[in-house]
Amino acid sequence: MSSKTVILVGGPSKGTRFRPLSLDIPKLLFPIAGKPMIYHHIEAAAKVPEMKEIILIGFFKETVLRKFIEETSKQLNISIRYINEDKVLGTAGGLFSFREQILEGSPKNIFVLHSDICCAFPLKDLLDFHNQHGRICTIMGTEIESKYANQYGCLVRDEKTAELLHYAEKPETFVSNLINCGVYVFSPQFFDVMGKTMVDLRTSGQNINTDYPEITRKGFDSERLRLEQDIFVPLAGTGTISVFPYIGFWRQIKNAGASVYCQELYLNHYAKTKPEVLKKADNIIGNVIIDPTASVDPTALIGPDVYIGPNVKIGKGVRIIHSIVLDQTEIKDHACVIYSIIGWQSLVGVWARIEGIPNYTPFLYSQDKRKGVTIFGSGAQANGEIIVSNCIVMPHKQLDRNYNNEIIL
Incomplete structure (x- = not known):
């Protein structure tokens, strides 16, 4: 049975938490483990049998993604198309607005993926589960520690039938430690449900149903439809949605520092x-990726969990751990880089120490301010023999003294 994949990529206004890195590159193209963030989604989708097309929906300018789409389409031998939203339509509004393009060729299944997640993307297993249970939508869910669960969409699942019984988006009290992964598969009929929901929302103005206060909001825009709150909440318990229990790694990529943790996964x-x-x-x-064009002195010790990008120069005695070093950067002799992202064309001086303080939690965009990955924007420079700890450094800054727990503008 033929399938299509839709990846919801958002747009520039959604990349503010990814600064300063998103000042130079769209968040979805930032390299994690040597590949653009969204490449991992596309690679997984391309492996699904009879995958006909991958569609990206967002409000970036088409020219921003053109080169990546052309190169990736050719490399993976899969058709990739970008659809530009004229305005922000919401996670379901975009799907519904472009339903005719999505349903061209009569695909039997439509995968929908959020772009800001990191996981193994077991799409074939998800599809088999979806077909086995015969409902029009299947949500991939995973269990996390209960203390973090209310920061996500929480799922209550019938363990025997796999039906979604209840959905609560970021509830104030504990509902479940089974959370929404942002990975779905729909049958084409699901668009009919979206259409009915839009009619109900327009009719009621603000409230689709007073039984669901989670989906009530002022200034309601009937075209801006949210998949999680406006669709999943009222459909829970109606026999239309299944929950696929995913056992494996999963993280959101909300801020720039999350890239380091996701790279490790x-x-x-x-x-x-x-x-x-x-x-x-x-x-x-340990696990390290080094671009073939990078120059690494044999006395440097690299890893675990490091990516070194194109045309990087690593000097004698350098130590790099749990970090991302981007294109055309130079790390001079005996410098140390730990839990850090060193931006494009940056410079770390001799005997300098650039370090972050690891903060391993599933809720990666609400970090303890005393802990975090150190990030250098593009062209930043650290003089020799200084220490920079738990800092965000804006592009092209020259650091000539020690810094700790600062945003350096």
Whole structure:
């Protein structure tokens, strides 16, 4: 049965928490484990049998994504199309507005993925589960620690039938530690449900149903339809949605620092699924990807969980751990980089120490301010023999002293 995939990519106004990195590149193209963030989604979708097309929906200018789409389409041998929203339509509004394009060719299944997540994307297993249970929508859910669950969409699932019984988006009290992963598969009939919901919303003005205060809001725009609150909440318990229990790694990528944690998850996954992409050498520890054009002195010690990008220069005695070092950056002799992202064309001086303080939680965009990944914007420079700890450094800043827990403008 033929399928299509829709990836909801948002737009520039949604990248503010990803600054300063999103000042130079759209968030969805930022490299995690050596590939643009959204490449992992597309690669997984391209492996699904009879995948006919991958559609990106967002409000970036088409020119921003054109090169990536052309190169990725050719590399993975899959048709990729970008649809530009004239205005922000919401997670379901965009799907419904462009339903004719999505349903061209009569696909039997439509995958829908949020772009700001990191996981193994077991789409074939999700599809098999969806077909087995015969409902018009299946949500991929995963269990996390109960103390973090209310920061997500919480799912209550019938353990025998897999039906979604109740959905609560970021509830004030504990509902369930089974959360929405932002990965779905729909049958074409699901668009009919969206259409009916839009009619109900227009008719009622603000409230689709007073039984669901979660979906009540002022200034309601009947075209701006939210998939989670406006669709899943009222459909829960009606026999139309299944929940696929996913056991594996999953994280959201809300802020720039989350990239480091998500990279570790992808690299661990690569060690099991495609170890050939990982660098092996006497000076490499754990899972590391190094671009072939990078120059790394053999006395430097790299890893675990490191990506070194194109045309990077790594000097003698350098130590890099749990970090991302981007294109054309130079790390000079004996410098140390730990839990950090060093932006494009940056410079770290001799014996400098650039470090973040790890904060491993599922809720990655609400970090303890005393902990976090250190981030250098593009062209930032740290003089030799200084320490920069838990800082955000804006592009092209010259650091000539020690900094700790600061945003350096």
